[in-house]
Amino acid sequence: MRFCRKLSGRGGLMEQERFAWKCLLHALRPYGPPEVWQASFGPDMETALSEEEQALLRRASGIVVGTAKLDASESGLLSIFDLLDGGTPCRMFRPDAVECFQCPAEQAVRPAEKREWMQRCLDELKAADGRIEPALEVCRQQLSYYPSGIPGVSLYQKARLEVCLACCMREAGRESPFLLVSCGLPGIQKFLYTISGKGVLKSLRSRSFYLDLLEEHLMTELLDRLHLCRAHRLYVGGGSSYAVLPNTDRTRETLEACLRSVNQWLLKRFSGALQFLYAWEPCSGPQLKNEGGTAYQEIFARLENKLNQKRNRRFDASGLTWLNSQEMSDPERECRVCAGSSLPLDGDDLCPVCREFRDSSSGLAAPGKVAAVCRAVWEEGGTPLTLPSLDGQDWFVYMMDRAQAERLRAEQPGTVVRVYAPGSGGNADIPLPLGAYAYTIDEKMATFEGLAACSKGIRRLGVLRADVDNLGRAFVSGFHRRLQSGETGSGLPLTASLSQQLTQFFKVHLQTILQGTEGPVDPFHLVWNEAGKRSPRKAIVVYAGGDDLFIVGAWNEIVELSVDLYRAFRGFTGGRLTFSAGIGLFSPHYPLYAMAEDTAILEDAAKGIDAGKNGLALFGLELLPDAGGSVRHVARHLYHWDTFIEEVVTEKLYLLERYFEMDRKEQNGRGSSFLYRLKNYAEQLDRTPGQTINVARFAYLLARMEPKKDKRELSDLYHEFSTKLYQWIKDAESRRQLLTAMELYLSLIRTSQEKGEEQPYGE
Structure with a gap:
């Protein structure tokens, strides 16, 4: 069946919106109580779509659902993570708001609970009054944990993908009606971490926010230009964006012209530091349904190949000509933050771009603010961030209260283009999850020096x-068995669901974990008698992509919150996905780019722990001899997460803390000086295992630490302490763990004011 209409102008937009609205209601209709639907939307809802339009929606549903029969009795939303690699789902989420942090569990959901939740959603849908964008946002907020009958896929994902595909077929109406579009933003790490100077943390946070906003802004701009709703947006974040659009000449021409214009704007503003790479691939319904067994994966493979070709040739002839024609504004001066010299500098030696990032940072840490995109400069709004429009013009971003944004809309119609809500906003706002947690001191965002001063x-x-x-493998082949069997239809709802859940964890639930006041896991502590203590983490999230993190903070809090994140992620994914991490300790005056590079090396070491990854690397690399006598860099403090938690901290560090704390209370005089000597013997034995004399020296020193007999409690603890340390020193792996525990303990009790203290880790 061919069904094609040319949609353009305001009339086309309204017609497309009405069609999308009706499709959304029809997609949700089987899941709500009939009497509620009739009361909310009238008895003639079934005839709201024409026969041809209903046929389009059935075809769209067939692509999403496939040959599987929907399990309407499914009590809760099964975990998408349980489906990876052919797994059998058994854990489920309860119906709840999208921002609610819950870990799936083996549980049952009462039908009455689902009915009440759907009633709430329908009440809010009725208030949307035919407007598709608020309606989609209602569904995202209320139905992201509501089951669709497709294992692992929420009703929100199923319904909005059916709307997306039906709209594409209605507009394109050809054999391959879908255009899978991908945009990449390479060079994120360089853009973020190659800056320096005073106040670098403020600039870093602004740059991170700008990247998130730029990606979301570009996707929204494209959809607005094409008169399409946000149902077509598959994923945005972490430098990658995907959308499914109608495969029409107008779509392709708009993409090419607009993205070329945006890249010209970025080139002139950032001198090549930022650029959008983009590609698209036409596809059909059978291909999306993976007919033939590999068609779905081949679509993405072709798309990725096109992007790789553009990565290898980032600039066209005009871009290279422009770059080569640029001259230094002042050959003897460079920006003290980005080290650029092509733009004029102010009296503070800042280029206009870095000054904008610095001056706009104050609004980012303020709770309750929204980002309003304006067509003109708002003189009362302070320093704005600048974004490109699709025609290459400047648009301005101000952080303001939602009430301010509404007032500006009323007083200056047309000034506020749209509002992005970093938190849980209203249904008329565009969600912009950020993971933007920031510890404050005296109501101001902490500095590097302030965070270091908060350390134990x-x-x-x-x-x-x-x-x-292995996230790339999870997306490419994690659902291969289900696609092969035809149980799910297209892979789109599975990959979209996986993307949404990961985004929720790293950009929304992350803040709950760091706030420390609630959440599914108890906060972890390096100090044994602080177990269960809840307080906001003394840390700042610099960057949180869809699957990666860069967080700075007081060193002990960073170690502790890393375990919080590991435990929460394990509960959230059921262990089907893991993450690896590197943690470095630095002077607060150490250059940012060096912190980023050194910690990236540790992260790589953690991922290389073995084939299963799931590792943690601490402190830094050490020069150690290998079996052949050569010297090489080694991450000595490298562990799987559970080994670090249970054997390094719980078993060994806590014992050190308990013993030396009691020794201090009893004034036994066997404090840190003895521990330094024990550590020295252990290190010598670790480097030269054949020199058993160090075992004897270690045992002798332990014997000298024995307390007097009248100190019964300390004597009992000493017996446990000395026995275990002697056992651990003789086993290579236990000795390595003991050295890490000693390093942690000495860092916890050491102060920078001590005379003669060495300055490790970045001085």
Whole structure:
């Protein structure tokens, strides 16, 4: 059946919106109580779509659902993670708001609970009054944990994909009516971490926010230009964006012209540091349904190949000509933040771009703010961030209260183009999840120096870099068995569901974990008698992509929150996905780019722990001899997460803390000086295992630490302490763990003011 209409102008937009609205209601209709639907939307809802339009929606549903029969009795939303690699789902989520942090469990959901939740959603849908964007946002907020009958796929994902595909077929109406579009933003790491100078943390946060906003803004701009709703947006975040659009000449011409214009704007503003790579691939319904067994994966493979070709040739002839024609504004001066010299500098040696990032940072840490995109400069709004429009013009972003945005809309119609809500906003706002947690001191965002000063013991800044293991493989082949069987139809709802859940964890639930006041896991502590203590983490999220993290904070809090994240992620994914992390300790004055590079090396070491990854690398690399006598860099403090938690911290560090704390209370005089000597013997034995004399020296020193007999409690603890340390020193792996525990303990009790203290980790 061919069904094609040319949609353009305001009339086309309204017609497309009405069609999408009606499709959404029809897609949701089987899931709500009939009497509620009739009361809310009238008895003639079934005839709202024409026969041809109903046929389009049935075809769209067939692509999404496939040959499987929907399990209407499914009590809760089965975990998408349980489906990876052919797994059998058994854990489920309860119906709840999308921002609610819950870990799936083996549980049952009462029909009455589902009915009440659907009633709430329908009440809000009725208030949308035919407007598709608020309606989609209602569904995202209320139905992201509501089952669709497709294992692992929420009703929100099923319904919005059916709307998306039906709209594409209605407009394209050809053999391959779908255009899978991907945009990449390479060079994120360089853009973020190659800056320096005073106030670098503010600039870093602004740049991170700008990247998130730029990606979301570009996708929204494209959809608006094409008169399409946000149902067509598959995924945005972490430098990658995907959308399914109608495969028409108008779509392709708009994409080419608009993205070329945006790249010209980015080139002139950032001198080549930022650029959007884009590609698209036409596809049909049978291909999306994976007919032939490999068609779905081949679509993405062809798309990725096109993007790789553009990565290898980022600039066209006009772009290269422009770059080569640029001259230094002042050959003897460069920006003190980005080190650029092509733009004029102000009296503070800042280029206009870095000044904008610095001056706009104050609004980012303020809770309750929204990002309003305006067509003109708002003189009362302070320094704005600048974004490109699709025609290459400047648009301006101000952080303001939602009430301010509404007032500006009323007083200056047309000034506010759209509002992005970093938090849980209203249904008329565009969601912009950020993971933007920031610890404050005196109501101001902490500095590197302030965070280091919050540390226990030695004043060091901790830097965490983490990344989900084997995520690319999970997206490419994690659902291969289900696609082969035809159980699910297209892979789109599965990959979209996986993307949404990961985004929720790293950009929304992350804040709940760091706030420390609630959540599904108890906060972890390096100090044994602080177990269960809840308080906001002394840390700042610099960057949180869809699957990776860069967090800075007080060094001990960074180690602790990394375990919180590991435990929460394990509960959230059921262990089907893991992440590896590197944690470095630095002076707060250590250059940012060096912190980023050093911690990236640790992260790579953690991922290389073995084929299963799931590792943690701490502190830094050490020069150690190998079996052949050569010296090489080794991450000595490298562990699987559970080994670090249970054997390094719980078993060994807590014992050190308990013993030396009691020794201090009893004034036994066997404090840190003895521990330094024990550590020295252990290190010598670790480097030269054949020199058993160090075992004897270790045992002799332990014997000298024995307390007097009248100190019964300390004597009992000493017996446990000395026996276990002597056992551990003789086993290579236990000795390595003991050295890590000693390093942690000495850092916890050491202060930077101690005379003669060495300055490790970045001085």
